[in-house]
Amino acid sequence: MSAPLLQRIGIDVGRKLRLEDAVAWAAAHGVGIIDVQLDTGANMVTSFDAARGGAIRDACARHGIQLGLHTLSAVNVAEYAPLVGEAVDAYLKAYIDAAVHLGAGWIVVHAGFHFTADIEMRMRAGLERLQRITAYAETRGVRLLLENLNKEPRDAEVHYLAHTLEEWRWYYDQIDSPAFGLSFTANHAHLVPEGVEGFLAGIPLHRVAEVRLADCFRNGIEEHLVPGQGDFDFPALFQALESRGYIGHYTNAFGSLEDMLGARAAFAALTII
Numbered sequence: 001m002s003a004p005l006l007q008r009i010g011i012d013v014g015r016k017l018r019l020e021d022a023v024a025w026a027a028a029h030g031v032g033i034i035d036v037q038l039d040t041g042a043n044m045v046t047s048f049d050a051a052r053g054g055a056i057r058d059a060c061a062r063h064g065i066q067l068g069l070h071t072l073s074a075v076n077v078a079e080y081a082p083l084v085g086e087a088v089d090a091y092l093k094a095y096i097d098a099a100v101h102l103g104a105g106w107i108v109v110h111a112g113f114h115f116t117a118d119i120e121m122r123m124r125a126g127l128e129r130l131q132r133i134t135a136y137a138e139t140r141g142v143r144l145l146l147e148n149l150n151k152e153p154r155d156a157e158v159h160y161l162a163h164t165l166e167e168w169r170w171y172y173d174q175i176d177s178p179a180f181g182l183s184f185t186a187n188h189a190h191l192v193p194e195g196v197e198g199f200l201a202g203i204p205l206h207r208v209a210e211v212r213l214a215d216c217f218r219n220g221i222e223e224h225l226v227p228g229q230g231d232f233d234f235p236a237l238f239q240a241l242e243s244r245g246y247i248g249h250y251t252n253a254f255g256s257l258e259d260m261l262g263a264r265a266a267f268a269a270l271t272i273i
Contacts, residue, residue, distance in 0.1 A: 005238075005270075006264065006265070007032055008250060009033070009251075009268060010032070010033025010034055010249055010252070011031055011035070011260045011264065012251050012253035012260070013025075013036045013257070014037050015036075015037050015039070015041070017257075018042040019056055020055075020059070022034055023059045023065055026065050027065065029261055031261070031264070032064055032065055033065070033066045033068070033251070034065060034066075034067060034068070035068040035070050035253075037069070037070050037072060038069060038098055045094045045095055045098050048101050050101055053098065053100075053101025053102045054101065056103075057102055060103060066249070067103065068104055068106045068107070068251075069098065069099055069104050069107045069108070071110065073160070075088060075091055076113055077110055077112035077126045077129055078123065080125040085125065085129070088129065089129060089133065092129075092133045093136055095107050096133070096136060096137050099142045100140050100141070104142070105143065106142075106143045106144070106183075106209060107144050108146075108147050109130065109144050109145065110146070110160070110161075111123075111127075111149070111168075112161050113159060113161060115157055116157055119159075119161075122161065123161060123167075126161060126171070127170075130171060130180075131174070134180045138178075138179040143181060144179060145210055146168070146171060146172060146181075147162075147184075148165075148168045148182075148183075148189065149162055149185070150188045150222040151188075151191050163188065164194065165189075165202050165203070168182075169203075172204075172207065181208065181209040182209065183208075184199065184203065184210070184211045185211075185212040185214075186212065186232070187213065187214040187215065187224065187232060188222075190216055190217075190218055190220075191219060191220060191222065192219070193219070196236075197240065200244065205245070205246055208248055209248045209249070210248055210249055210250070212253050213250055213251065213252050214254035215228065215230035215231075215234075216232055217230045224253055225254060225255075226255045226259045227263050234267065234270070235270050238267065238270055250267070252264055252267075
């Protein structure tokens with residue numbers, strides 16, 4: 001039996017607050033799930049040692065907050081250049097080590113991006129890296145969640161990998177590990193022909209631990225709009241997921257903290273049969 005819907009809707013704090021402040025903000029507003037990036041400023045991933053991480057972990061436990069981490073999609077997991085590829089491995093391992101210090105329940109990761117002419121080489125490099133990093137996560141007791149990313153314009157030179165159901169499946173079918181699950185960004189699915197229903201019909205829902213939410217327009221461009229500013233059908237999404245037995249959490253990822261907080265209450269008020 002899953003928890004009440006309100007308790008399962010979290011907020012993507014991203015880089016908006018210092019992590020200690022993010023935990024305090026969530027506690028003050030009754031938010032039990034937050035997601036943060038550790039890439040800049042006071043939240044730089046290398047700044048979390050056992051002492052700082054332990055204090056944050058204790059604060060999360062005290063306030064009943066589940067913490068997740070979200071790697072930067074601009075870091076190319078599909079990198080194959082000498083030295084640069086090694087740096088990507090080190091970056092992902094640093095996130096895993098930080099998750100151990102912080103007691104984070106998951107880390108959202110990506111498949112990287114290609115430059116049109118090198119897609120096969122990039123996909124192979126990304127898969128091998130995700131397999132290596134998953135093996136490392138297993139040794140550290142950390143769970144990775146591979147996100148389906150957004151499409152880019154047809155004539156763009158650079159395109160994210162795993163933005164279609166077929167590409168996403170190519171990775172997760174080849175990584176069978178309890179340390180490797182899925183983060184389903186529903187608004188990204190809304191941008192491609194398969195649509196949300198196509199993704200839900202094809203993905204192994206039992207491997208999905210997180211569903212990320214934002215508004216956008218069907219077959220449109222990448223946007224993270226406040227609900228009501230696009231044409232995404234949120235009631236239908238919640239109905240489809242809950243009726244299929246989804247028990248994971250949702251993450252609001254749009255607008256300001258106040259926008260996400262308000263939408264959290266609105267989503268929880270939906271009637272789901």
